[in-house]
Amino acid sequence: MSTSTPAVHVDGIVKRFGDVTAVDHLSLDIHPGEVVAFLGPNGAGKTTTVDMILGLTRPDDGVVEVFGGDARAAVALGRVAAVMQSGGLLKDFTLRETVELTASLFRPARPVDEVLERAGILDVADRPVGKASGGQQQRLRFALALLPDPDLLILDEPTTGMDVQGRRDFWSAIRSDAARGRTTVFATHYLEEADAYADRIVLVRHGCVVADGTAAEIKAMASGRTVRATLPDADVASLARLAGVDAVDVRGDSVILHGSDSDAIARHLLGHTDARDLEITSRNLEEAFVALTADDAPTTDAPTPEGAHA
């Protein structure tokens, strides 16, 4: 996989808006067939990065390549399609007319009824966009993105406004296409969506990648408990070898261990070292996500598999 041309190659991109650096030397390779979640809190730079991958915004610095070429060309040929958060729709077109109009632009394009059906809006297709619900409008954007049968589909907060059933249908459509080899990148701030549907999760904070790994790897980081104790001159290497410990951090006289088996860690610290003032705190997924993407979160313990740069 890594020897082929990446679907997306992003190297050191920077985007500033006035004094604010929205994207700060972000690098990322996405390979054909991957389903990647772009996860981060609001304002982390997800949308700006997506805009640059689509060629809607030019980076101030760095390189963006889509299938080894220019992003705008890939969009024009329909190799890349996207569901944008900000993409507006015209209220006085019907859903079907909106799809027909967009279909007239792509060579080739999938049949109008087919994409309406796949997006689950065939039965309401003759409704004016202005009278469609938020979820139906979002499905319409999805239908438009399906028209060129893209090799790469980029989704920015795709399920906004959808109800539970809508989300389920949407993701099952995404998964079945991904299984047929479509590369899919979605930006989200829902941890559960990233967890359930992505092969790989890229965590973003302050415009750069803070963690990049499989859902399982991120989950291991994101769950478990943290054990903190006062232990001067801790033997970091031997602590790190303990069963169930996945991260060790020393801050002054404190040692902070993170791992799945906090009981064993606590037992070891109290039984085999001079540790005192022991504290055990648990993190749920949500808190872990917040911790990983918080302003002072450490970035060094992020697993970084092939092709990724933290």
Next chain:
Amino acid sequence: MSTVATTRTVPPLGGFSPTFLRLELRRMLRNKRAVIFTLVFPSVFFLLFGTDSSYKAESVGHGNRTAYIMVSMAVYGAMLATTSGGAMVATERALGWSRQLRLTPLQPVAYVAIKVAVAMVMGLVSIVAVFVVGHLAGAELPLGRLVLCGVLAWVCTLVFAAFGLFMGYLLPSENVMQILGPALALLSFAGGLFVPLDQMSDVFASVAKFTPAYGVGVIARSPFGEDGNVALAVLNIAAWAAVFVGGAAWRMSRDTQRV
């Protein structure tokens, strides 16, 4: 997904197509406000101001005063139609639709061409509507000259499609026509479409000759063989066309650079 099987291309003419045009026109005709503004208003104005019995009796060149006012109102209607057509670009940008279209191969020039084409069709419909009402209400002008008036009015209001585009880029808002509607009424007044310039004060009349609606009005009414300085009117239109087309092109290139 079908990287190997399909040959992907971009559409001809940057995306300008009969399908696109048809859908846009259908949408425009469904918009009640646009229809009332461009099709009903000018005819109502004509009926209010142009059908006095003394006007029907008064001859102006090859026609009567009623026909003269009818052509002026047709120009006003076509101005409204083409300006609002051009200004649709502003509305659609404000709604984020242009951003959605940037995810397609549609070229900005083709997009503008479609908007102008829709604007021109609406302008034509507006002219025809006023002429039909005028015919029923006693306007008299030989058919050949009537058609010529219509064609001249129609072609000249192309300038206002450019005006609408330019203003749309300058005032990007969903309700740009709320500003442009009154502005057009003012321009029509200044251009002698509502009141002939010779009924205005000398100072006002000479200033009025430099406003954009004046040129269109004079040229559209030239088949009466009676009115104003046609050479000056052509110069007027050429100058304003240069300003509006240049302005629209300038704003548009800045807009697409920003992508």
